[in-house]
Amino acid sequence: MRARRWAGLACAGAAWMAAACPAGAADPGHRGGTLRLTATVSGGSLDPQIAYEHENLQLEAPVYDGLMAFPKSGPVRPGDGDQPIPDLADGPPDIRDGGLTYVFRLRRGVRFSNGQELAAADVAATMRRIFRVNSPAAGPYFGDLVGAGPCLKGGADCTLAGGVVADAAAGTVTFHLARPDPDFLYQLAFPQAAIVPADTPGADTGNIAPPGTGPYRITSYDPDRGLRMERNPYFHAWNPVAQPDGYPDRIEYDFGLDAEAEVTAVENGQYDWMLDTPPGDRLGELGDRYTARVHISDMQVVYYMELNVRRPPFDNPAVRRALNDAIDRHAVVIHEGGPALALPSCGMLPRGLMGYDPACAYGRGASAEHPAPSWQGPDMDRARALVRASGTAGQAVSIVTQTAPVAIAIAGEVRDVLTALGYRATTRAITPTVEFSYLQNTANDVQIGFTGWESDYPAPASYLHTLFACDSFHPGSDNSLNMSGLCDPALDGAMRAASLAQMTDPARADALWRQVGRDVMAQAPVVPLVQTRRVDVVSARVGHVAVSPYYLLLIAQLWVR
Amino acid sequence: MTTAFPSSPAAPSSAAAGRASAGPWRTAGRVLLRNRGAMASLAVLALVGVACLLAPVYARDVAHTDPFTSNVAGTVMLDGRQLDIMQPNDNPLHLGLSPIGPTWRVPAYPLGADSQGRDVAARLLYGGRNSLLIAFSAAALCIVVAAGVGIVAGYAGGVVDAVLSRMMDIMWAVPVYLFAISLSIVTVSQGLRIGPFTVASDNLLIPICIIALVYVPYAARPVRGRVMALRRSEFVTAARGLGVPGHRIVLRDILPNVTGTLVVLAPLMTALALMAESALSFLSIGVQAPAASWGTIIQDGEGLIYTRPMVAVAPGLAIIVVVLALNILGDGMRDALDVRDGDRGRG
Numbered sequence: 001m002r003a004r005r006w007a008g009l010a011c012a013g014a015a016w017m018a019a020a021c022p023a024g025a026a027d028p029g030h031r032g033g034t035l036r037l038t039a040t041v042s043g044g045s046l047d048p049q050i051a052y053e054h055e056n057l058q059l060e061a062p063v064y065d066g067l068m069a070f071p072k073s074g075p076v077r078p079g080d081g082d083q084p085i086p087d088l089a090d091g092p093p094d095i096r097d098g099g100l101t102y103v104f105r106l107r108r109g110v111r112f113s114n115g116q117e118l119a120a121a122d123v124a125a126t127m128r129r130i131f132r133v134n135s136p137a138a139g140p141y142f143g144d145l146v147g148a149g150p151c152l153k154g155g156a157d158c159t160l161a162g163g164v165v166a167d168a169a170a171g172t173v174t175f176h177l178a179r180p181d182p183d184f185l186y187q188l189a190f191p192q193a194a195i196v197p198a199d200t201p202g203a204d205t206g207n208i209a210p211p212g213t214g215p216y217r218i219t220s221y222d223p224d225r226g227l228r229m230e231r232n233p234y235f236h237a238w239n240p241v242a243q244p245d246g247y248p249d250r251i252e253y254d255f256g257l258d259a260e261a262e263v264t265a266v267e268n269g270q271y272d273w274m275l276d277t278p279p280g281d282r283l284g285e286l287g288d289r290y291t292a293r294v295h296i297s298d299m300q301v302v303y304y305m306e307l308n309v310r311r312p313p314f315d316n317p318a319v320r321r322a323l324n325d326a327i328d329r330h331a332v333v334i335h336e337g338g339p340a341l342a343l344p345s346c347g348m349l350p351r352g353l354m355g356y357d358p359a360c361a362y363g364r365g366a367s368a369e370h371p372a373p374s375w376q377g378p379d380m381d382r383a384r385a386l387v388r389a390s391g392t393a394g395q396a397v398s399i400v401t402q403t404a405p406v407a408i409a410i411a412g413e414v415r416d417v418l419t420a421l422g423y424r425a426t427t428r429a430i431t432p433t434v435e436f437s438y439l440q441n442t443a444n445d446v447q448i449g450f451t452g453w454e455s456d457y458p459a460p461a462s463y464l465h466t467l468f469a470c471d472s473f474h475p476g477s478d479n480s481l482n483m484s485g486l487c488d489p490a491l492d493g494a495m496r497a498a499s500l501a502q503m504t505d506p507a508r509a510d511a512l513w514r515q516v517g518r519d520v521m522a523q524a525p526v527v528p529l530v531q532t533r534r535v536d537v538v539s540a541r542v543g544h545v546a547v548s549p550y551y552l553l554l555i556a557q558l559w560v561r
Numbered sequence: 562m563t564t565a566f567p568s569s570p571a572a573p574s575s576a577a578a579g580r581a582s583a584g585p586w587r588t589a590g591r592v593l594l595r596n597r598g599a600m601a602s603l604a605v606l607a608l609v610g611v612a613c614l615l616a617p618v619y620a621r622d623v624a625h626t627d628p629f630t631s632n633v634a635g636t637v638m639l640d641g642r643q644l645d646i647m648q649p650n651d652n653p654l655h656l657g658l659s660p661i662g663p664t665w666r667v668p669a670y671p672l673g674a675d676s677q678g679r680d681v682a683a684r685l686l687y688g689g690r691n692s693l694l695i696a697f698s699a700a701a702l703c704i705v706v707a708a709g710v711g712i713v714a715g716y717a718g719g720v721v722d723a724v725l726s727r728m729m730d731i732m733w734a735v736p737v738y739l740f741a742i743s744l745s746i747v748t749v750s751q752g753l754r755i756g757p758f759t760v761a762s763d764n765l766l767i768p769i770c771i772i773a774l775v776y777v778p779y780a781a782r783p784v785r786g787r788v789m790a791l792r793r794s795e796f797v798t799a800a801r802g803l804g805v806p807g808h809r810i811v812l813r814d815i816l817p818n819v820t821g822t823l824v825v826l827a828p829l830m831t832a833l834a835l836m837a838e839s840a841l842s843f844l845s846i847g848v849q850a851p852a853a854s855w856g857t858i859i860q861d862g863e864g865l866i867y868t869r870p871m872v873a874v875a876p877g878l879a880i881i882v883v884v885l886a887l888n889i890l891g892d893g894m895r896d897a898l899d900v901r902d903g904d905r906g907r908g
Contacts, residue, residue, distance in 0.1 A: 260864075280676065281868045283657025284650030291653050334633040334647045335676075340655040405864045409631075409677055412850060416630040419851075426763065427850060535656065 030544065033561035035248035038262050039275035042223040042255045044433055046209040048194040049126075049135040053433065054454070054552060055275055057191045059227070059253070061548075062246050062556035063113075064194030064212035067093075067104050067123065067173070068185050069242040070457075070550045073557065084189035084457070087242040088118065088213065099180030099503060106171045111234035112197055113217035120166035123173045125198035127164045132202040136479045137456070140466050141187035146176040182502040186457030191550075215246045215556060227253040246556030247544070263537065272539040272560060273553060279405060283337055286537055295536040296341070297547040300350045301454040302463070303336070305399075305414060305527040306439060306483040311447050313392035313423070320524035322390070324362035326383035326417045329375050332529045335409045341535065344375040345528040347517045348453070348463050354506070355460040355498070355513025361521055368522050383421055393422030400439060400449040402432040410529065411450050437478040442485065449483065452532075458549070459502070460513040465495050468520055484525035491519055589821075592897040599893025602886035609883055613693060616686035624668035624683050629851040632678035637661060639669045646670070646678040659868045675861045675872045684861075685875050688853035693883070695768050695847075695854070696835035702773035703830055704780055704823050711784025712819065716792055716811055726785070729778040737775050741837055744771045745846035763849035772837045779833075780826050787819050821898040828891035832884045839880055855880050 043055030048064050051057060061072050069087035086092055088110060094103040110118040131138045131151035139152055151158035165174040177184065187193065196210040209218035215235045220228045229251040237245045257265060262274035263282045267290060278286055286294050307314040307323070314320050329344035336342035343351065346360035359371035364379045366372035387393050397418050401411035411427040418425035430438060439449040455462045466472055469492050472482035498512035521528075536553050538545060543559035593599055620628055635646045647658040660674035663681075672681040714725040732740070748767045753760040760766050791797055791814070800810050841847030842856025850857065855876035862873025 260866075279864055280657055281659070281865045284652055284659060284868060287650060287652030287654035287656030294654060294656070296654065296656075328634055331631060331633045334658055337656065338647075338649060338658045341657075405676075412677060413631045413633075415851065420630070429845070 027544075027559075030247050030559040030561055031245075032247075032249050034250040034252055035273075035555060035558055035560050036271045037251065037253040037273050037275065037555065038257050038265060038271040039253065039255055040258055040262070041431065041433055042221075042227070044223070045204055045206050046218060046221055047133065047205040048196060048210065048212070049130050049133050049137075049192050050204050051191070052136050053436070057550070058275075058552045058555065059218075059229075060191060060194065060209075060212070061214075061551040061554070062216045062243070063209065063214045063218060063229070063232075064191065064196070065110075065214055065243050066188055066191070066193045066195060067106075068189035068193075070189050070548060071241045072548065072551060072554055073241045073244045073546065084185045085239070085242050087189075087239060088123075088195055093185070099182070099184075100177050102175040102177075102184060104173050104175075106173065107238055108171065109236075110213050110238065112211035112213055113232040113234060114197070114211040115234055116197055116211070118195065118213060119198070120168050120171060120173050122195055122198045124160070124164045124166040125200070126193070126195045127175075128158055128160050129196070129200060129202060130192065131158050131160075133204055134477075134479055135192050136481060137187070137190060137192040138479075139474070140469070140472050140481065141183075141190065141193075141456075143471060144177045144179050144181050144184075146178050148178075179496075180500065180503065182499050183457065183459045183461050186459055186462070190456045214243055216251065224255065226255055229253075244557065247559050247561075248556070251555060266537050266539055269539045269541065272542050272558065273555070274537065275552075277404075277406070278535055278537060280335075280337055283341075283535070286535070290537060293538050293540065293542075295538070295545050295547065295553075297534050297536070298352070298549070299454060299532055299534045300353065300458065300549050301452050302345055302348055302350055302531055303332070303410070303450070303452040303529045304345075304348065305529065306446075306449050306451060307525055307527065308445075308447050308483075308485055309523075309525050310442075310485045311445060313390070313395045313397065314447060316390045316392060317523060318386045318390040319392055320527075321362070322383040322386035322421060323414075323417065324521075324524050324527050325379045325386070326421060327414065327527055327529070328378045328417070329363075329529055330377070331413050332410055335406055335413065336530050336532050337535075340533070342530040342532045345531045346371075346375050347521060348467065348526065348528055349460055349513070349517050350455070350463075350531050353455070353458060353460060353463075354502070354510050355464075355517055357514045357517050359518075361518065362524075368518070371518070378417075380420065387421045387423075394424065396424045396426070397447055399425060399427045400435065400446050401427055401429050402435045402450065403429045404432060407432075407450055414448070414450070414527075439483045440480040441478050442475045442480065446483075451483070455549075460516070461495065461499050464513070464516055464520060465499075468525060469495060486520075486523060486525040488523065491516070491523075494519060589894075589897040593893055596893040596896065598889045599897075602889040602893070605882060605886040606890070609689065609879070609886075610693060613686050613689035616683065616690055619668075619686055620680070620683040624670075624680050626668075626680045626683055628679050628683035628687055628853070630679070632674070633676075635678055637664075637669050639664055639666070646674050660865065660872075662869055663871050672875050673869055673871050675858070675869075676865055677861075681858070681872050681875060684853045684858055685855070685879060688848075688855045688858050688876060689879060691765065691848050691852060691854040692835060692838055692842075692856070692880075695765055695772065695838045696831050698765075698769045699772035699776075699834040699838070700827060700831040702769060703776045703834070704827060706773065707777045707780030707826075708784055708816075708819065708823055710777065711781040712788050712811060712815060714781070715785040715788025716807070716815060718789075718792070722785075725781075729781055732775070733778040733782075737779075738837070738840060741771055741775045741841060742844065742846060744774070745841050745844075749846045749849065763852065765848065765852075768838055768841055768847045771841075772834045775837070776830060776833055780823075780830060783822055783826070784819050787822050788815055791815050791818050825891060825895045825898055828887040828894065832887040832891070835880065835884060835887070839876075 043053040045051055048060055065087045067089040068084040088107055089104040090107045145163035147160040147163035163176055200210045207221050215232055216229045217232045219230050259276040259279045263278050265271045266274050307320050333342040347357050349356045358374050360366050360375040361368045361371045363375050364377040399411045399415055401407045408429050415425040415427050438444050439446050439451055466481050468486050470487040473485055473487055474480040494516050498509055498516055501509035501512050544557055546554045546557050548554055620626055633647045636643045637646055646661050650657045661670055663673040664670050670680050675681055710725055714722040749762050752762040838847055839856035842854040843860045848854035848857055858876040859873045865872050
């Protein structure tokens with residue numbers, strides 16, 4: 001299976017510039033059939049500007065396109081999946097004015113699934129729509145567009161005038177930035193910048209998927225039952241790496257089974273793939289009896305506890321540091337499935353990314369001034385001393401977590417640590433679909449919550465700026481990714497300097513981002529726990545398994561025939 | 562209590578004259594003592610109760626473990642070897658870890674560990690304390706309330722009976738577990754506030770009160786029926802005719818005569834309460850973590866059912882044994898007290 005997979009991708013990998021591979025040319029003999037997927041719950045809104053859960057970002061990868069995209073055909077070489085490539089743009093943009101102006105030329109002859117031809121006006125309207133629907137990407141990623149100010153305030157006068165200029169005659173779209181942004185192409189490749197028709201409503205479309213340009217269209221969606229996808233009759237492959245044609249004729253996605261039942265169903269061939277991570281007690285069985293059907297892939301995800309720096313007791317930096325000292329990251333690794341699937345983490349940048357720093361300022365034998373080369377174990381004595389000095393012992397702490405068993409177990413671990421430090425700690429589990437938004441909204445008064453963050457794009461800013469910058473904090477909003485509420489102008493300045501250095505001096509940028517990571521952790525607005533790897537298990541009939549760091553398993557590339 | 566019998570027809574009749582000196586409760590006690598099944602059940606219940614009461618001794622002095630804190634990174638000494646409590650699975654991909662299984666050796670995790678590396682045996686004993694405490698307390702509270710409601714409704718009759726009976730009918734109409742789950746969800750998320758008093762969401766009073774409340778109609782109905790029959794009996798009519806106040810009739814003539822019914826109900830209500838507590842705790846709306854009950858331990862074991870079934874099986878067996886013992890004891894008590902009723906009937 002592996003040999004066939006590589007043969008298919010060789011064509012795609014070589015061809016993204018020239019678009020030499022015709023649609024489905026990788027292996028037309030495998031085209032057809034119905035792919036059956038299963039998940040415990042649906043991923044919420046299908047609106048591409050709103051959808052932010054992994055589930056829908058994955059689903060919509062073969063439905064929508066942006067001007068740029070990350071490869072959707074699977075990486076040919078390690079790292080290939082990391083770089084954005086032109087998708088609806090017919091080539092790399094013309095970058096002018098020292099990075100303040102980007103000019104894209106649109107591909108011609110691309111049609112939405114409703115038959116309408118893609119036009120420059122659709123791109124401009126989509127950018128305005130990102131702000132109008134209050135997309136999570138609006139502030140963090142496109143706040144530097146000229147004219148974005150009124151849009152971020154939610155005013156009706158959001159026109160992005162001067163920021164996004166569509167020239168229908170020339171077939172170009174020009175973006176003007178107020179400040180150079182080294183990550184701008186990454187941000188345009190992010191799925192929330194997927195282009196939809198200009199007449200798409202300016203509000204969350206919820207269970208209705210607006211037309212897209214990809215090889216599939218979503219024909220029905222019931223968040224309680226399932227989703228169906230069929231081929232987009234207007235699709236033709238223009239770039240087999242950015243948006244290859246899909247193999248299955250139909251994709252059927254059912255919701256409702258729990259993870260245990262999903263594993264059994266995939267083992268028995270009732271479903272071809274399960275979204276949810278296999279439960280811990282099934283991993284041994286999968287690794288032993290279904291070795292060839294199990295695929296393990298690196299994820300650029302960090303799981304952590306967010307600490308609300310504006311609510312007691314975590315408004316006290318000493319308490320936040322104490323928890324970082326006290327937490328047993330090895331125990332969390334065990335909860336995540338062991339060393340084969342998880343790695344202790346002391347920082348918020350994952351391994352392999354610019355600025356990644358394995359050093360640890362917390363725990364046994366470590367300090368901010370003299371970090372240990374890696375996490376060495378918890379330091380309960382120092383943690384207790386910090387808590388004693390803070391005078392906060394005895395306070396009640398409610399830990400919000402997800403209802404998934406692993407999340408409950410990790411929250412239990414944190415509860416035990418907080419109890420050992422003298423707090424009256426309890427856990428509260430809520431459904432994963434709700435929890436991520438719940439943690440963000442300051443109205444919910446969350447003290448501490450378990451969550452994970454995976455890069456929207458492979459740049460340090462997509463972690464550190466998104467999670468800790470002042471402009472990512474929006475009180476009272478469900479879209480406030482700076483869940484800790486940390487706002488430090490000096491830190492913002494350091495992040496901007498590191499971003500700018502990326503454009504001219506990557507080595508210096510790497511050092512600057514490493515320092516930013518350390519500065520963030522010196523304030524301890526989070527407790528980084530682990531980085532994890534993903535386990536995918538497929539049915540016996542499935543072939544051509546490829547995984548993207550951004551779109552998870554590439555469902556449209558699976559062979560079921 | 563026994564002083565009430567001479568004033569009512571419940572006093573032993575001529576047919577039981579040979580045993581008159583024994584008294585009805587003593588007679589019932591003798592019958593119960595001769596019932597081997599009931600006595601064995603009582604012994605089992607006593608054994609389980611004592612074992613659960615000794616949970617802190619086992620955890621602290623025997624197993625040297627804290628059954629309420631995670632111990633996934635811990636080790637255990639077995640046959641002179643230091644073993645990880647969470648053991649790597651032996652598969653080509655090195656996927657996953659499993660908690661140590663039953664060693665059947667005290668104190669080295671005799672029933673194995675759960676997914677958080679905690680000693681299942683110690684948690685089983687601690688869990689039993691909470692499960693039994695809730696079950697017995699809820700049953701007692703339920704019977705007290707049911708006795709009050711049943712006696713008032715049955716003796717007062719008329720509007721009072723109609724109102725109380727309709728309330729019981731409404732409660733009866735709602736499936737008992739649905740009723741309990743609804744109440745538990747509300748109280749688990751917010752605690753219970755009654756005027757100036759606040760009960761925290763993790764307080765055992767909450768499941769006790771909820772379980773007692775939902776089973777009140779089940780106990781109140783037979784009590785009401787018995788009281789209605791007694792109200793029309795000659796000795797109550799005679800007492801009324803003599804001008805005995807109503808509350809005195811209830812306390813001296815009615816209550817002693819429904820006590821047998823309540824006593825028979827007690828073990829059965831305890832069994833029902835134990836199962837209800839386990840169900841609520843299994844659903845995370847009964848006993849709250851890190852405290853344990855048999856229901857929470859079954860929930861802990863749900864995720865390990867394929868690899869370490871003992872985590873769920875052990876508390877499940879404990880529930881089965883205790884419920885079975887309570888039911889057999891209840892049957893024995895019913896048989897014992899039926900003898901007294903039979904004597905009375907022949908009189």
